[in-house]
Amino acid sequence: MSTTTDGRSARWEAHRQERRKTLVESAIRTIRTRGASVGMDEIASEAGTSKTVFYRHFTDRHGLYQAVADRVDELILRDIGTVLGQNTKGAGLSALDLDPQAVIRAAIDAYLQLVERDPELYRFIVSAPIVGGTTSGNAAEAVANATGRMAGQISDLIAAAFVDRGNDPAPARLWGHSLVGLVRAGADAWLVGLAGDFSREELTDQLTNLAWSGIKIAWKRPSD
Known part of the structure; x- marks a missing residue:
């Protein structure tokens, strides 16, 4: 009996996860077509279901927001891997044989x-x-979490460089999150036309040069 029950539970959990994934992808499509200010009624309508179904899977609007943010985070990490020509899910971004400046540029x-x-x-x-x-306090926390994974990956890279070269890795987490904040500020200015007439590639170069000028010290040895 327990084996049968466990099998049913596993199938139900797989179905639930697949349904969540479908609803998240539908929400993302609706955001793309209806705009960032889209509401739950429109999201549910475009998915061909009700808000009740969304809340059953995500509890509330914060839960859906976090699920969308997690998916976007995955897309960013996928794009980093594409730029680097490797799978970042394996060793992560902290592998010491990677060119650190190339990793920073890929993330940006x-x-x-x-x-x-x-x-x-x-x-x-x-x-x-x-x-x-x-x-909103809860929203501010959710926004901070949205880019936390990328900041964590960059922090790991910097910490690994510090340790490998005999330096104190204590600043690594602060530096990683600060780098993401720098990029976000530049991206926000670029989006509304306040950052000059740069292409994405040119803006990437500008932000990489700015970030690397400070972060590169992590790759120096105490005796340098």
Whole structure:
């Protein structure tokens, strides 16, 4: 009996996860077509279902927002891997045999690719209108979490470089999150036309040079 029950539970969980994935992808399509300020009624309607079904799978609007943000985070990491020509799910970005400046550039370019390719989806993530905007405490926390995985990967890369060269890795997490903040500020200015008439590639070069001028110290040895 327990084997049968376990099998049914596993099938139900697989179905539930697949349904969540389908609803997230539908929400992303709706954000792209209806804009960042789209509401739950429109998201549910475009998915051919009801808000009740969404809340059953995501609890509330914050749950859906976080699921969309997690999916966007996965897309950014995928794009980093594409730029680097490798699978970042394996060793991660902290492998010491990678060219660190190339990794930083790949991370920045992947972020800007999202802004260029999906401006409404990007606005949905960074302004979080569906959960009350960034002035809401819960929304501000959700927005901070949205890019946390990429910041964590960059932090790991910097920490590994510090340790490998006999330096204190304590600043690594601060530097990783600060780098993502730098890129976000540049991306936001670029999106509204305040960063000059740069192409994405040119903006990537500018931000990489700015970031690398400070971060490269992590790759120096104490005796250098």
